Amino acid sequence: MFIKTLAPQDQLISQLVPIMAQASQILLEEYQSYCAGCEFNIQEKSDDSPVTQADLKINRFLLKHLAEITPDLPVLSEESDYSARAAWQRCWMLDPLDGTKEFIHERDEFTINLSLIEDSQTTFAIIAVPCEQVMYIGYTSQQPYKYSFSRQQWSQYQIEEHVAEAAIQIGLSHHSKNPKYKNFIEQILRYREVIRREAGSAYKFCMMLEGEIDIYPRFHPTSEWDTSSGQAFLESIGGGLMTLDGKPFQYNQRETVLNKGFIAFRDQDCKKIAYDALSHSGILD
Numbered sequence: 001m002f003i004k005t006l007a008p009q010d011q012l013i014s015q016l017v018p019i020m021a022q023a024s025q026i027l028l029e030e031y032q033s034y035c036a037g038c039e040f041n042i043q044e045k046s047d048d049s050p051v052t053q054a055d056l057k058i059n060r061f062l063l064k065h066l067a068e069i070t071p072d073l074p075v076l077s078e079e080s081d082y083s084a085r086a087a088w089q090r091c092w093m094l095d096p097l098d099g100t101k102e103f104i105h106e107r108d109e110f111t112i113n114l115s116l117i118e119d120s121q122t123t124f125a126i127i128a129v130p131c132e133q134v135m136y137i138g139y140t141s142q143q144p145y146k147y148s149f150s151r152q153q154w155s156q157y158q159i160e161e162h163v164a165e166a167a168i169q170i171g172l173s174h175h176s177k178n179p180k181y182k183n184f185i186e187q188i189l190r191y192r193e194v195i196r197r198e199a200g201s202a203y204k205f206c207m208m209l210e211g212e213i214d215i216y217p218r219f220h221p222t223s224e225w226d227t228s229s230g231q232a233f234l235e236s237i238g239g240g241l242m243t244l245d246g247k248p249f250q251y252n253q254r255e256t257v258l259n260k261g262f263i264a265f266r267d268q269d270c271k272k273i274a275y276d277a278l279s280h281s282g283i284l285d
Contacts, residue, residue: 001211002146002155012069013137013145016114016126019065020137021149023058023112024130027097030054031130035106042104050100055079058096058112066092076117076252078225085252090118093251095225099201107174108132109200115228120250125229127202136209140232144209157209157237162269167193171204171213171264180219180283187277188215205230208266209237215274216264219283224249224257230264239266244284246275 007014031054034040041053059079066075070092076082077094085091092114097103099110108131116124121140128135133150143157168188172181176198188194197204197213207213208230228251231241235248241264242248249259263278265271278284 001158001160002209003158005145005154005156007154008138008145012124015069017135017137017147017149019062019069020112020114020126020128020135023061023096024128024133024135024149026061027054027058027110027112028130028133030057031103031108031110034103050104051079052097052100052103054103055097055100059094062094062096062112062114066094073116076225076257078223082257088117088252090116091252093117093122093225093228095202095223098226099203102174102200102203107200109203111202111206113202113225113229115225115232115251117228117251120253122228122232122251125232127206127229127233129203129206136206136229136233138233138236140236142236144233144236146209159237160211162214162267165192167195168270168273169195169197169212169214171207171216172196172198173204174198174200178219180281181217183281183283184217184219184277187280188273192273202226202230205233205264208239208264209233211266214266214270217261217274217278218264219261222259222262224251224259227259227262234264234266237266238268240264240271242271244278 045051074088075092095113098113102110112128114126115122124139126137134148138144146155204216234240244261263274
């Protein structure tokens with residue numbers, strides 16, 4: 001849960017909040033224009049995934065402002081050239097529109113993801129949710145903040161004890177048809193009730209911070225900019241995000257930016273339940 005608090009006295013947060021709030025407002029206006037049926041450019045990238053004028057507009061906006069406040073830090077963005085990334089020990093990681101398919105299908109579960117990578121670890125993260133006019137922000141070493149820029153209200157996460165024997169809330173992408181998800185959930189159903197919660201993109205990580213998802217399994221690929229911020233927030237509240245064999249993701253360390261499957265969990269009890277279900281599901285065979 002989040003409780004009201006004073007604004008954090010931190011220079012980086014103070015610099016980034018107005019930039020991310022403005023980026024969110026621009027993206028919200030793009031979304032409203034698209035939903036209203038206005039002319040809107042959508043293209044396909046080389047991997048057949050869609051990219052819209054909104055992706056590119058937010059990318060240009062954030063690259064410009066990040067260069068102004070941190071001129072020595074490169075940006076590893078989904079929508080920019082990152083071919084030199086092997087030489088980067090520190091960099092920003094950016095997804096200017098996480099949930100492009102949600103956006104195109106007129107679902108408001110899309111986000112802007114920004115994180116700071118230092119020596120393979122995420123040390124600072126932001127997930128902004130334009131349609132809710134909020135952002136989650138903070139350092140991995142502290143409880144995350146939530147800022148409502150429509151109400152100009154700050155709050156900070158407070159850890160709650162997980163209720164024993166409560167139903168397990170499983171986060172899934174919309175229309176998850178892979179039988180692996182069914183097998184995974186069936187194992188949890190052996191001893192706990194399950195509530196399925198479908199949502200798109202990194203919005204599921206926000207739902208985990210709000211106590212609306214306990215376990216988020218992913219058995220198909222994502223990219224590093226999809227998970228970096230979410231993993232940082234979960235680790236900061238006592239949870240985490242790990243590979244199917246139980247190792248935390250590291251960032252900007254591999255030849256590819258593609259991630260394999262993972263399990264995200266709100267706390268250590270959920271981790272135990274998730275990996276027990278995984279071990280009995282046949283998914284790892």
